Amino acid sequence: MQTNKQLELAFDFVQYTGQNIFLTGKAGTGKTTFLKSLKERSPKRMIVVAPTGVAAINAGGVTIHSFFQLSFAPQVGMEEEPNRQMRFNKEKINIIRSLDLLVIDEISMVRADILDAIDKVMRRFKNKRKPFGGAQLLMIGDLQQLSPVVKREEWELLKREYETAYFFSCKALKETPYVSIELTHVFRQQDDKFISILNKVRDNILDKSAQEELNLRCNPRFVPGDEEGYITLCTHNAQAHRMNDSKLKELPSKAKLFTAHVEGNFPEYSFPTDYELHLKIGAQVMFVKNDPDPEKRFFNGKIGQVTSIGKNSVFVQCPGEEDEIEVTSLLWENVKYSIDKKTAEIKEELEGSFSQIPLKLAWAITIHKSQGLTFERAIIDAEASFAHGQVYVALSRCKTLEGLVLKTPIREHSIISDKTVGGFIQQVEENQPGETELNKAKLAFQREQLSELFRFYRAVYLVNSIAKIMEENPGSFTDIFVGDFRKMRNGLRNQLADVGDKFQQQIDKYLRQEPNVEKNSELLERIKKAADYFSEKVQEVLLDGIEQVDWDIDNSTVKKKIKQRVNDLAGEAKTKLAVLAVCRNQFSVKEIMEARARAMIESSGVKPKKQKAREILNYGDIPHPELYQELREWRTVTAVEQNIPAYMVFSQKSLVELVTYLPSGAAQLQLINGLGKRKVEQYGADILEIIQNYCAENNVERGEIPLQQKPKAEKMPKPDTKRVSLELFQAGKSIVEIANERGLAETTIAGHLAHFVRQNELDVALFLDKEKVEKIVQYFKHTDNRNLTPAREALGEAFSYADLRMGLSYFETISD
Template identity: 45%
Template sequence: MPTIVNEKLQLAHDFILHTNRNVFLTGKAGTGKTTFLHQIKQLTSKRLVVVAPTGVAAINAGGVTIHSLFQLPFGPLIPGATSRESKKFNREKIKILRTLDLLIIDEISMVRADVLDGIDEVLRRFRHRSEPFGGVQLLLIGDMQQLPPVIRDDDWTFLKPYYDTGYFFGSLALRKTPYISIELLHIYRQSDLRFVEILNSIREKRVTRPQLEELNQRYISQFSPDENEGYITLSTHNNSAQQLNNQKLLALDTESHTFEATIEGEFPVQAYPTEAQLELKVGAQVMFIKNDISREKLFYNGKIGQITDIDEDCIYVKCPHETDTLEVTRMEWLNIRYSLNSVTNEIREEPIGKFNQYPLKLAWAITIHKSQGLTFERAIIDAASAFAHGQVYVALSRCKTLEGLVLRAPIPSQSIKTELILEEFHEQVQLQVPDEAELRNSKQLNQENLLVELFSFDRTDYLVNKCLRLFNEHAGSLDVEVHTVLSQFKTLFSEKVRNITIRFQRLLPSYFLENQLPEENEALQERVQKAGAYFNTLITNELLPLFYTCPTDSDNKLVREALLESMDELEKELMVKQYCFESCLTGFEALAYLKARNGAELVFQPNRKSRENRKTAQSEETGGKSGSSLYKALTKWRDDLAGENDTAGYMVLPRKTILELAKTQPSTLDELLTVKGFGKTKVKMIGEDVLAIIRAYK
């Protein structure tokens, strides 16, 4: 199990695990941001998903793309329009979003502000919560001095009326929620302090003339390295990188071998880690694009080598300054989607596609964009024509040492692009750095908010009233017993739950002691334990049994379905509360509470059968066992006759009329005329048939 050893990393981990604060984790290239992401996935008990702006970034982070999870349309997202444009979400994905504790977004520097607002809108819609991002905690990982979001001029024309900037921190939702910033400072990639200082100066746009002169001493005119030295060229444009690779490969007089990738399931082309048709030759310079998962760790993502031999199922690669030749076989990449485990209801990473290929790609050249996250021993930097903010810094920071770096052309000062808005953002970030005191305060506030939520029955009250409003709007299509049961439920709920919790919510702040976590407050814990026992018993033994006696049948299918959906919501809310209070029988613990709350959401299945049984019970009360059988027989006859005449069942006999027939059991046509719903015409048409059914059950 990996451990958090860096103080800043430990602080970030504690904020993620023990608070609900949003965290922006930043740091220079090589400070371990990606490593921290993978540690969090293993260490935290919160329900989380990982997303990234591109397919390759998502595959590397072990997550999915933002657009696939949140089903956002491509192109500019106008605030407020996302829900109208997005596709329908399936039930499993809705469950994942509703029970999410933590959303990790990697490479946040490349995420547009409007995309972050699109995420916010989806989360609020499915979580039924008005706070930003539906109350989900965010972990935003990235370095704003690296590659920026891609925003075309046409897209910005649409977005400019709504946003001051296209960077993620321009998000309207993010501006409504405070977040803390933690900057990782320890650099693991470079150990040369002189080179680190130059990189920091370029990153922070404060590079001095002497530093730039020292850097440009690495410009070597007409530099042509020996093929065995393992230099890779980093260029600003994809065309130049491809052209160099093709030229170098063509110049080799060895036999060409093409390796076809095996692709299963869903694996989009833009997420391919290397070419599906990989052409290689002995003598070709290649780069590993995956870490060696064996105990020996013989290669890593970005390691350069030269092919020495190729056979049917193995490629042999020799790396500079290493004596052993590596035997490279095919490896597998997974494209995942998040799903729910049917047994444990945990969020799991379910493979939906596989890409099987040799973990290599031609590496005489690569674009700076695709080099983000990689480490090179030796590199030729062609960044004089850098066109985007952060390109020069990304290119230079891929190298481990200044001596391993060669410039294709001197770097002019104007290519180290700066943006005033990023400088202002960086200053703001420095003001949001937390300390241990803020961590403890955030822990305390998080626990207090969860306790307030525990004792809030506002949504339950809203759903009871929603069911009653539905009855009042459609009283003619529903049994009057619906109103009777719901009114009894509301009275019981008001007297034994609502009024008590409102009073306790007023007292609750007095239990919150300064500088003391609720989990450590003995008096509060004792009160919560008693409340847990009281409400758990009340919901289990009184509220739910009464709730299940409410009939739901109706001749109007639309009204019946609307009532069932509203009662499903109310039942789920009661079940969630029951699970939450059950978790407090031994005291309040934040993570246990979250687990219980989310677990109830996941395992809930509406117990419609219990509610449907009320129909039979009602018939038995009015006519005994024969009444129940008679009700069923009359209903079946009614439905069969309606089917033969292609009409609705209630047009033949309304449900209320059938209930009265089962109760009174008339034996003559005159008695039949006294039943509400029967007139002379209906008696003439179907009276004898109805009486025959009744006589058969008398």
Template identity: 35%
Template sequence: MNESLFNLAEHTSRSIFLTGKAGTGKTTFLNDFVSKTRKKHIVVAPTGIAAINAGGVTIHSMFGLPLRTFLPTTERVDSNLANNIADLMHHFKYRKDKLKLLREIEMIIIDEVSMLRADVLDMMDFSLRHVRRNQQKFGGVQMLFIGDLYQLPPVVRDEYVLKQYYSSPFFFDSYALKELPLITLELTTVYRQKDEKFLEILNEIRDGEVGDIDFETLNKRYLPDFEPKDEPYVYLTSHNRMAYEINQKKLAALPGKAHFYDAEIIGNFNENQFPNDEILELKVGAQIMFIRNDASGEKRYFNGKLAEVVEVNEKEISVIIDGEDEIYKLKKETWEQKRYSWGEDKSIQEEVLGSFKQYPIRLAWAVTIHKSQGLTFDRLIIDAGKSFASGQVYVALSRCRTLEGIVLKSKITPDVIFSDRRVSKFQDETNANNRIEEILNTEKYDYSIHKIISRIDCKWILPALQLWHNSANHSKMLDKEKVKFLYHGIKPETEKFSSVCEKFEKIIQQKTRKFISGEEEWSEIEAKAKGAVNFFFTNVNAKIFSPLKEFYAESKGVKGLKQYNEDFRVFLDDLEDYLNGLKDLHLLETQLFDPENDVKVTTKIAKIPSHILTFQLFEEGKTIPEIARDRGLVTETIYGHLAKFADQGLLDLTRIFDKEKIKTFEKEFKKNSSAETLSDWKKILPNDFEFNEIRILMNHYNFRKNS
């Protein structure tokens, strides 16, 4: 199923809710998808710890959302309790690179979606539609939700406020999803548990079918006086305080000296998102568990694997992993606090804001339900008393591989089993497990062709060119003849490419319909798409982008053209994105761009030195006052620029001085070979010779003398 699921997410625009019982491989799929997808994507999560573990960022930090409850209304609400739509909008003033990022993403992945409140998802929807200037839900972005709604639910502080507008706090009751054709896909193979009877009990508890649960078999594990002896057990609690007290009591009871290990925290890392204790206290004999999978490739441990500390000193911790005899020396691991940004290479970058380096273990005589989510244990002690919230009995029991590995300190009774029919109703109505291939085959061709058409579409270039032309014509600092020549050279090409684009769109859609009806081979569509991609890349680059970039090189940095150049740069950036987007185009798995056509496309240009720009204008026939006016510089600066070219004998002096003045200087130059400085020459020459003029003449005749 995983391959079909990947293809459905990758090759269609369907928004998907991926769910599955505990231990079915949701996190494995997430990691695999992120490593393989070509889609521009970000990973977010409702809580800080979930975001760190998923390798993403929190929803609130990504979208700059307020922490208060959101109510989807324009009516006035008590701002102490909630935000309305008007309150929300001022939060969407993002910096330039985040705006670019949010406009470019194709997919947003939300992990641990069971904890995502409906109103938070609606705030995301408002943000994306506003930023992307697209009134489709989520601004047209494909959504991939991952999680198990039968596990930990959303935390709602002001439930009575939320109830005014939302049927439930679950994400699926958001207004945004009411108009989105979301499908639910459920992973069904459980890798954690193999015992069919135990799986049956877990499924019945998960579904809340109290009448079907085999309480008799389950409560055979009720052993109120049990105390672990030879084998390590983990006590699963409902609250942090309980787990902390058990761990500290057990640690204090051990003989020997305690050792303390500080985390290395670099940069910005929010304290409430620390993935482990900032200071680890350990003794020989301490029961610990790993909180990460072994990243070395040896796979010596996994998230939740127990071990016993056998040696500690200032520099090292040695443990024996449960089920092994060999001593293992622990290595520190690094967690990163990230944010997404739009990089200079026009791709989504993960920017590391800070890091947290610590041993990937914690004391494990006891652990809370929340911290156990995603972990796997061999032996557990569970007290499923009244303090267990909705979904926690299922989460607690499903952490263990076997029923025999569980010890119950209190009996499991019907009153601690919760059933939420809203969840089962939503999943039943949207489940598409038996339609994956049907949906994929129906939508993948249309999606892929639509993607090709939208990326190739160059009809936007003509209006952008006209805007540039208008801007250039209104600028007093530009050569209007050059502007006119460039515009009338590029405009016909742009019109031609727009016409070719429209023809391609009609032909490729026609061929796709024929393929679906069996009248056309897919290879013919591939060939047509390849031809179009390479045609547009080569021609738009050579006939539009390159000449415009060359013209921009002349005006870049010129005084008086700042706003014009900023607007021009936006146009060039859009052309650069268009061309580089063509390079990355695939039709399903087939790359369309021919590497032999590859040339580097970038708007970056080496700034032309100011004196060269002056000389170019001089060579075009402009006078010194005209050059000074066009470039927004004083005439003395222009004389200084031209003096550099006089030093190479490149200036026609008759364009600057009258013949008498040149003759006067030449005569004095022959007589006064000892004169070296401008001051020397100023004393020798008549008063009508200015310093700027003397420099040009002196440089010119010195060049001739030394040649």
């Protein structure tokens, strides 16, 4: 790759930071070449997506819609389809979860709602707290070239949510900082005068002298010779088809048909040339692929004329060249992304192929399809231009001003420019990053990777999710289960999460002395010791804790929910152990990222073993564990014989009471929780026989046990959920941190704290500045409506619903 300072800066931002990037630049500045080089050089786990099939094939990636499984309709109201993304297969989920870098090529053509839809998928499967799931985003494209295609009826839906259809109006992108790097060195054109004219067209500042210079190339009657190799660029498909068909019919020779060979999955919209390619001697053609041979005889966009046609080949003569080029069928591949089972790397896997002579008729081509191509000679017919950037794309395809002929003069109305785009590009040009910003981003990325090691947000969230299921289904869990789970939950909070938070403070102290982790010897030593401690506690508290809880729950629906959370928790624990293992030796961002990706894939690919009760149960709190196990196995066998769920024989609670009270007759048996008269008649004899034999063999004295007065199982006290949020807030946690820890929405936590503003236990100044409070108070003073939606409409989007809820609570205190 021909390099320059900006290209290397862009590569360094991709390689050494987690910063999101918009890489832009004029036509011919090397954006496509940069992407191809990045795929070869970067060790990051990456995928490449593009908005159209042809763009995806050219970029060596896949289409946005196919990878993220999006419809072509406007992506609004997606929250009403919560199960829509459940169709993703396991391998694709693994790719998303372990992804370091998402590259979107031709970003200028991507609508804002499509980018938000990508964000939702990435959050769902990777990290719901971070935009785009926390993956680094590289967007490549030129906003002064082709814009998103938005039909009028689509914009009627989208304008309710977005200021513009362009990608930079995406809501998720506004939540995350990104740097914009503009490539300015033009490789395609060498003539400074022509480059200056193109820049003026691009920026919609075409002055009179430049317009006159350009229009000197206008010749409406120009008819090129067949041997000169001119191609006409026009605005509409119909024009191009009409000209190509007409020119082909005029040729006297007989047409030869070349039929493409398609294998596997290669969608028609991605075909790089015609499936049925009709050629004649004398036809003007364009190469649609670069020559794979070392001689590099042709490139994508090169024009020539067919001189002869063989059975399986075509000979093409290009202007200014002595030798003909023999062209045979070439192969295009449609790839999909998969996970290498041995290395856990993301790899490109062949999904389908398209074989055809790499030519297409080229008397004319649309401006849209010319994007990315380079021509020696071209006739521009842009009078009917209808979209932003069309004229600039057409003119910038030419290498020289002398190779350009205008069918109609370029007038001001022909150059369609979007002022919104102009304003955005001006910001890009005025805020170019340099080495200082790069170094800051490097250190921030390093620090983020370090901090993530000792955070346990996801584990806390999963454990809190299990606790919430328990609260909603109290009858499904025994006291023993509750006790073992509480032990694990307390260990997570006290030995991991809280200690991790305190260690973050130590990290901050060390980084104030030396911000570069890899040069901070004292911090590196502390990291090694911390990795030892947290590795031991993750194993002990989480993995061993999971083994010690009996997760065999009678309610099948609840059991399924719990099982999913437990599997995710085990996977999270194994991922933590994998990255901590790296830091027990040395701190390396690259090795940490690789270890995390491998562990995520391995933990999601291994199905948990079905363990027997004796292997997973902590018997310490159960009287007569051998009897417990025997009754449990008898219940399982009986359930299988009768083809019923085990809990329909008797429940877990019944099992615990059986081994606790050791009933000796049918009357006592009926007093056991869940064993009524009918079940005693059906199963009582077998149960009593098992208990009797156990007591006799182990010399157990049962005596008289007052079952009718047996203590009731202690219920988990239901906490005051608002008070819990208050206590966490008073302990110094933010609303976001409390929401993550409790597994609740941020708006819910804000509502809890607003309650205490209303009770005068919290000062509203903790949440709102004086100006906001006054505006909210003034609004509610003049209305009896306490609904927040009209309040937000009146006060504007600068006021969140949380702000309004806090302000209303304060207003109610001063109004009483």
